Amino acid sequence: MIYGVGTDLCDIRRIAASLERRGDRFAEKVLGPNEITVFHARRSRVAARGLSYLASRFSAKEAFSKAIGLGMHMPMTWRACEILNAASGKPEIRLHGALAHWFAARRLVAHVTVTDEQDYAASFVVVETTESQREDRS
Template identity: 40%
Template sequence: MIVGIGSDIARVDRFARAMKRHGPRFAQRILGADEQAAWQAKGQPVSYLAKRFAAKEAYVKALGLGLRSGMQWCDIQVINDTLGKPSLKLSGEALRLFQASGASATHITLSDEADYAVAFVVLER
C-alpha cells in the first residue's frame, strides 16, 4: 500500500549560481558522505547536485512533513547500485521519521535534462 508520494523539479542553473557563490561548502550542506564521494568521482557536476536536491525534496514531500524536526539534507542520501538504479539511504532524523511513518520501503526515480532535474519518490507499507 502506498503511504506517500512526492515529486520535485529543480533548475540546474540555480545550483550553478550557488556553487559559484558558496563553493564546495554548498555541496557539503546538501550531500551526505557517500554522495560527496560519488560527486567528487564524477568531476563535481552541477546536475548531480540538482538531482540529489530534487530527490531529497521529493522524499520530504512523500513523508508529508517537510524538512523539520532536526532532519538535515545529509540524513537523506541517494545511492546507485552497480547498474545505476537509485535508492534512498536514510540516517538520523530522516530514518526515525521514516520508521514512524509506518512505511517499509522507498522507491525513487531521477531524471535530468540540460536545464532541469526531477525526482519522484513513493513510500510503501
C-alpha cells in the same frame, strides 16, 4: 498501501549559481558523506556531470521530504537522506540517524527515480507501507 508521493523539478542553473556563490559549502550542506564522494569524482572528470549529480540529489531529497509529509523539518535533513545508486545503477534512498529511526518505526519503504537534462533535474518518490504494517492494521 501508498503513504505519500513527492515530485520535484529543479533548475540546474539555480544550483550552479548557488554553488558559484557558496562554493563547496553548498554541496556539503546538501549531500551526505557517500554522495559528496561521488559528486567530487564526477565533477573532477566533467564539471557538468558533477553539477547534474548535485541537482538531481537536491531534487530527489525535496521529493522525498514531500512524500513523507515532513518537508525540510526534523528529522528530515539534507544529509540524513542520501540518494545512491545500486550496482545496477538504480537510484535508492539511504537514510541515517533520527530520520532512519523515524522511517523504520513507521515501517515505510521508498522508491525513487531521477532524471536530468541540460537545464533541469526531476525526481519522483513513492513511499509505501510494508506488508507487516498492513497486517498490523487488520
